[in-house]
Amino acid sequence: MMNVLEVKDLGINFGGLRAVDHFNLTIEQGELYGLIGPNGAGKTTVFNMLTGVYAPSDGQIMLQGKTLNNLSCHKIAQLGIARTFQNIRLFKDLSVIDNVKIGLHERYNYSLVSSLLKTKKYFLMEQQMEKEALDLLEVFRLHTYAHIKACNLPYGKQRELEIARALATHPKLLLLDEPAAGMNPQETEELMEVIKNVRKKFNISILLIEHDMKLVMGICEKITVLNYGSVLLCGTPDEVVNDPRVIKAYLGD
Amino acid sequence: MKVMEKYKEMAFWPKMFINFILILAIFLLITVLSNVGIISNYYQGIMLSICINVILVVSLNITTGFLGQLTLGHAGFMAVGAYSGAFLSKNLMGTLPDPLIFLLAIIVGGVVAMAFGVIVGVPTLRLKGDYLAIITLAFGEVIKNILLNLNIVGGASGYIGIPRYTNFLWAYWLAVITVVLSIALINSRHGRAIVSIREDEIASEASGIDTKKFKILAFVFAAFFAGVAGCLYAHYMGILEPKTFKFDKSIEILVMVVLGGMGNIKGSIISAIVLTVLPQLLVSVSGYRMLLYALALIIMMLFKYDPTLVKLINNIKNRFKKVRG
Numbered sequence: 001m002m003n004v005l006e007v008k009d010l011g012i013n014f015g016g017l018r019a020v021d022h023f024n025l026t027i028e029q030g031e032l033y034g035l036i037g038p039n040g041a042g043k044t045t046v047f048n049m050l051t052g053v054y055a056p057s058d059g060q061i062m063l064q065g066k067t068l069n070n071l072s073c074h075k076i077a078q079l080g081i082a083r084t085f086q087n088i089r090l091f092k093d094l095s096v097i098d099n100v101k102i103g104l105h106e107r108y109n110y111s112l113v114s115s116l117l118k119t120k121k122y123f124l125m126e127q128q129m130e131k132e133a134l135d136l137l138e139v140f141r142l143h144t145y146a147h148i149k150a151c152n153l154p155y156g157k158q159r160e161l162e163i164a165r166a167l168a169t170h171p172k173l174l175l176l177d178e179p180a181a182g183m184n185p186q187e188t189e190e191l192m193e194v195i196k197n198v199r200k201k202f203n204i205s206i207l208l209i210e211h212d213m214k215l216v217m218g219i220c221e222k223i224t225v226l227n228y229g230s231v232l233l234c235g236t237p238d239e240v241v242n243d244p245r246v247i248k249a250y251l252g253d
Numbered sequence: 254m255k256v257m258e259k260y261k262e263m264a265f266w267p268k269m270f271i272n273f274i275l276i277l278a279i280f281l282l283i284t285v286l287s288n289v290g291i292i293s294n295y296y297q298g299i300m301l302s303i304c305i306n307v308i309l310v311v312s313l314n315i316t317t318g319f320l321g322q323l324t325l326g327h328a329g330f331m332a333v334g335a336y337s338g339a340f341l342s343k344n345l346m347g348t349l350p351d352p353l354i355f356l357l358a359i360i361v362g363g364v365v366a367m368a369f370g371v372i373v374g375v376p377t378l379r380l381k382g383d384y385l386a387i388i389t390l391a392f393g394e395v396i397k398n399i400l401l402n403l404n405i406v407g408g409a410s411g412y413i414g415i416p417r418y419t420n421f422l423w424a425y426w427l428a429v430i431t432v433v434l435s436i437a438l439i440n441s442r443h444g445r446a447i448v449s450i451r452e453d454e455i456a457s458e459a460s461g462i463d464t465k466k467f468k469i470l471a472f473v474f475a476a477f478f479a480g481v482a483g484c485l486y487a488h489y490m491g492i493l494e495p496k497t498f499k500f501d502k503s504i505e506i507l508v509m510v511v512l513g514g515m516g517n518i519k520g521s522i523i524s525a526i527v528l529t530v531l532p533q534l535l536v537s538v539s540g541y542r543m544l545l546y547a548l549a550l551i552i553m554m555l556f557k558y559d560p561t562l563v564k565l566i567n568n569i570k571n572r573f574k575k576v577r578g
């Protein structure tokens with residue numbers, strides 16, 4: 001099977017702090033992969049390197065064989081890595097549907113002239129965008145909220161809207177940073193179903209960071225455990241839960 | 254009420270047609286009233302100023318309100334457009350038909366201002382907030398000082414003998430074009446990209462938007478129309494003085510943007526009209542104009558960020574809605 005993502009010996013320094021060190025990761029096509037580890041282990045930092053927010057100090061990132069190092073964030077997004085954020089980053093004052101349309105921006109690329117002169121192409125593409133955006137929202141049962149402001153959505157729905165916006169870019173790999181954070185058990189349960197459906201429906205690979213072990217163990221096929229910026233272990237959920245090193249990392253000595 | 258609802262449900266082009274008829278009607282009305290002398294020369298002048306200010310305010314709102322970047326050099330772009338347009342028409346005068354020269358001057362004024370927009374924008378737009386404000390402020394002052402010492406356009410004593418091509422026809426329709434194009438920009442994928450930068454730059458990049466490109470687009474779009482407004486101004490006055498384009502002018506435009514509402518084009522038009530007419534009516538307090546502007550700005554900021562005041566405003570708004578509904 002083809003590898004979607006290959007990360008080799010990734011590392012980053014913040015001044016004197018080595019936040020991530022010799023990080024390796026391989027994600028296969030269609031895989032649902034978990035990245036776990038105690039607070040401050042460097043999980044979000046890995047996401048930030050994968051998406052170009054931080055430039056890695058060393059190592060290599062390859063998406064379907066293409067090197068991503070030193071590309072800007074939007075270029076990486078266009079090449080097929082989409083993400084959500086640990087602290088929700090929606091376009092708060094815009095409508096729910098406009099949030100998704102911004103994700104669609106790059107694929108409906110009518111020109112500035114079309115925008116200003118309102119050509120046929122403008123209307124045609126806007127119409128298609130509207131439809132695709134609504135379809136995407138429907139996956140998350142958000143379509144009834146399409147025209148309210150994003151900040152007026154309930155918290156759990158905001159997290160889902162962020163996923164919808166990320167999917168709008170047609171990613172090959174979707175990164176979810178603690179998607180269940182702040183959700184109640186029932187919402188988390190629903191989210192697990194949604195994530196599974198999304199993977200199947202959009203035929204993508206997913207890498208997710210999560211502290212909710214039930215969620216991670218329930219849906220991930222493979223897990224990498226990060227501790228103090230280094231990979232502690234990498235394996236199936238069963239291998240991970242039963243490893244004494246993991247328990248030690250979480251609970252301390 | 255019913256008429257408004259019907260209008261809202263209409264398809265795009267029929268709606269635009271009705272808008273056009275209304276805009277044309279207003280134009281014809283003002284033109285006829287001016288020709289028969291009901292609107293005096295004095296008020297015609299005010300109306301011209303309104304049109305120029307509408308262009309300035311709406312275009313600045315694109316960068317400040319929609320892109321969300323505080324820029325304090327709009328008068329600088331206006332100056333660049335004014336002087337370059339005036340230079341062209343003064344040198345072409347008599348060689349071509351007047352309207353053609355004026356059209357060329359307006360395009361050149363806009364394009365030169367746009368070029369300056371690129372020169373200032375490309376290196377500075379990676380800066381954020383205060384830094385960008387300071388750089389654009391400096392740009393405006395630098396332009397003014399260069400013009401003061403540029404003898405080819407009159408230097409400190411002013412640039413005189415500019416053909417007075419500007420009339421209500423030109424000013425009105427250029428203002429209309431500015432507003433129409435600004436609204437068209439905002440309601441497109443390009444406009445959404447610009448607004449997304451204001452909302453959250455990191456999320457915007459993560460959604461695949463080339464934020465640098467769209468910052469430049471917004472900046473250059475605004476600069477172009479500032480240049481056009483400057484050109485109209487130059488050919489209205491017939492004389493240009495560098496001190497017209499002081500920092501005060503940038504602030505004056507910014508105040509109009511803030512009072513009309515950041516990211517609100519309708520508001521910009523209304524505030525450009527009100528704040529052009531008001532100082533004329535209150536000539537006695539005109540010495541305190543800058544003071545009043547500063548006060549207005551402070552009050553606006555308080556209203557925007559003070560929760561109790563925001564609540565008060567919302568209550569009043571709701572009451573109005575109830576009364577109307």
Ligand SMILES: Nc1ncnc2c1ncn2[C@@H]1O[C@H](COP(=O)(O)OP(=O)(O)OP(=O)(O)O)[C@@H](O)[C@H]1O
Nearest residue numbers: 014017019037038039040041042043044045046086
């Ligand atoms: N921009 C930065 N500058 C300096 N240090 C940073 C920066 N970003 C992250 N760090 C440091 O890197 C380490 C890893 O942080 P990171 O946010 O990746 O942890 P995490 O695994 O996502 O933790 P959590 O579970 O709390 O989200 C922390 O010590 C953090 O302080």
Ligand SMILES: [Mg+2]
Nearest residue numbers: 043044045086
């Ligand atoms: Mg984190």
